[in-house]
Amino acid sequence: IKNYFETLIFFLIKAVSQLIADAGIGGSRFQHSLAIINNFANGDKQMKNVNFPAEVKDLTKRIRTVLMATAQMKEHEKDPEMLVDLQYSLANSYASTPELRRTWLESMAKIHARNGDLSEAAMCYIHIAALIAEYLKRKGLFSMGWPAFLSITPNIKEEGAMKEDSGMQDTPYNENILVEQLELCVEYLWKSERYELIAEVNKPIIAVFEKQRDFKRLSDLYYDIHRSYLKVAEVVNSEKRLFGRYYRVAFYGQGFFEEEEGKEYIYKEPKLTGLSEISQRLLKLYADKFGIDNVKIIQDSNKVNPKDLDPKYAYIQVTYVTPFFDEKEAEDRKTDFEMHHNINRFVFETPFTLSGKKHGGVEEQCKRRTILTTSHLFPYVKKRIQVISQTSTELNPIEVAIDEMSKKVSELNQLCTMEEVDMIRLQLKLQGSVSVKVNAGPMAYARAFLEETNAKRYPDNQVKLLKEIFRQFADACGHALDVNERLIKEDQFEYQGEMKSHYKDMLSELSAVMNEQVRSSIYWRLGLNVGS
Numbered sequence: 001i002k003n004y005f006e007t008l009i010f011f012l013i014k015a016v017s018q019l020i021a022d023a024g025i026g027g028s029r030f031q032h033s034l035a036i037i038n039n040f041a042n043g044d045k046q047m048k049n050v051n052f053p054a055e056v057k058d059l060t061k062r063i064r065t066v067l068m069a070t071a072q073m074k075e076h077e078k079d080p081e082m083l084v085d086l087q088y089s090l091a092n093s094y095a096s097t098p099e100l101r102r103t104w105l106e107s108m109a110k111i112h113a114r115n116g117d118l119s120e121a122a123m124c125y126i127h128i129a130a131l132i133a134e135y136l137k138r139k140g141l142f143s144m145g146w147p148a149f150l151s152i153t154p155n156i157k158e159e160g161a162m163k164e165d166s167g168m169q170d171t172p173y174n175e176n177i178l179v180e181q182l183e184l185c186v187e188y189l190w191k192s193e194r195y196e197l198i199a200e201v202n203k204p205i206i207a208v209f210e211k212q213r214d215f216k217r218l219s220d221l222y223y224d225i226h227r228s229y230l231k232v233a234e235v236v237n238s239e240k241r242l243f244g245r246y247y248r249v250a251f252y253g254q255g256f257f258e259e260e261e262g263k264e265y266i267y268k269e270p271k272l273t274g275l276s277e278i279s280q281r282l283l284k285l286y287a288d289k290f291g292i293d294n295v296k297i298i299q300d301s302n303k304v305n306p307k308d309l310d311p312k313y314a315y316i317q318v319t320y321v322t323p324f325f326d327e328k329e330a331e332d333r334k335t336d337f338e339m340h341h342n343i344n345r346f347v348f349e350t351p352f353t354l355s356g357k358k359h360g361g362v363e364e365q366c367k368r369r370t371i372l373t374t375s376h377l378f379p380y381v382k383k384r385i386q387v388i389s390q391t392s393t394e395l396n397p398i399e400v401a402i403d404e405m406s407k408k409v410s411e412l413n414q415l416c417t418m419e420e421v422d423m424i425r426l427q428l429k430l431q432g433s434v435s436v437k438v439n440a441g442p443m444a445y446a447r448a449f450l451e452e453t454n455a456k457r458y459p460d461n462q463v464k465l466l467k468e469i470f471r472q473f474a475d476a477c478g479h480a481l482d483v484n485e486r487l488i489k490e491d492q493f494e495y496q497g498e499m500k501s502h503y504k505d506m507l508s509e510l511s512a513v514m515n516e517q518v519r520s521s522i523y524w525r526l527g528l529n530v531g532s
Helices: 002-023 028-043 052-075 080-092 098-114 118-138 154-161 175-191 195-212 215-235 254-260 275-290 327-332 397-416 423-434 442-450 460-487 490-514
Strands: 245-252 264-269 295-298 314-323 343-352 366-378 384-395
Touching: 052 080, 080 098, 098 118, 118 154, 118 175, 118 195, 154 366, 175 195, 195 215, 245 254, 245 275, 245 343, 254 275, 254 314, 264 275, 264 366, 275 295, 275 314, 366 397, 384 397, 397 423, 397 442, 397 460, 423 460, 423 490, 442 460, 442 490, 460 490
Parallel strands: 295 314
Antiparallel strands: 245 264, 245 314, 264 384, 314 343, 343 366, 366 384
């Protein structure tokens, strides 16, 4: 009887959780119904000497706990980030009951899919698959557990925290259910254009079909994997896939945000969502909660001192950030996908001058680089992840020049080595690089820091480094002109001639500034003779 009642409790809790997730039950009538059930159990004289009333009381208490946890969801039903956070919290509370954890992960996936956050929906389904695989492994029914998914996302370690109690005993999982779940994962990986993960997700399915000797389905499966790799080959460096943009969002105002006050998150927004778009979305969301006159958006990226803010307002700071990689990571991550998968560090830069102004001439322009680290890696089962640490470094004017010129060299080299050269981007970069008339361009840095009288003000090692970067820059511009010349049609011959003329002028001025002859390694191929 005890095992039967534990099973009954499990299925009742599961049913209630499902109803709350899908239909949002939990009003006063439902609460009243729980009270009536309790009263009947306590009032039954024949049950006085058995554990039945206590078991009923425990059941209704657990149901009320679910209701209390979900009452907040009703309050935040129009706030997708907060709603998913609350459901994630509830999912984590069911580590010992896989089927209930699955219920809330599925609910999160539906919210993500509804809002167009398809990568996050895919991750929810992958976590469910790992949960099922781990359950089957512990039962001795399957050879792979959660570690089989580690190459897809390190976040999957969460599914290794499964505890064993009656809820786990009564979970009706088998290999076929795992296969169905994995097929759902594959569907959402196609939808989210994360084709590189499809082969990895299919590995447990292959193991099942091989065990079942289902050669027809194996054949079909390998064909699907073949298609996914063809798709990867087609789009790998085309920049046609839009994996999303990232924003640092911070909340200030204890009277409004309560436990969220002072917290910082990285928000992953779909495709090409701009700063103004996410700012307006958050402004409307919180204006509906607190009143339009009580919410202010801070778009300045400077560090906020809460003491300087008016407590009458709710402040939301929104800052555009980009994924950050150290030198080794940048070398290893060569494709768009790799630069948007399993990432948890982000960077933004804030310009300043020692005089207090935000912007100044190149010889006085400094910048502060801030690197943020999140608690989990993107993409995740949530589209916003809390920032757990940050570091800031300040760059002086010559360091800013070194940094900016290094970026230009890297961008030009990257554009020149693409399988399909993006002519528009290449020509825009060339135009901004070789035209000596651009006052804020490369030559402004060269004149400010490399002319003999100016160079004496800066450390010798930094001057030498900047000179070397300008040599690389001259070479990169030469290669870019060469690539452009090979790809243009007749109607752009005149434009190419102008660019070559600008390039020659730039090299002449750069040679004078650096007091050495600066040449590209393919100077002669461009038809630029040394005497001209």
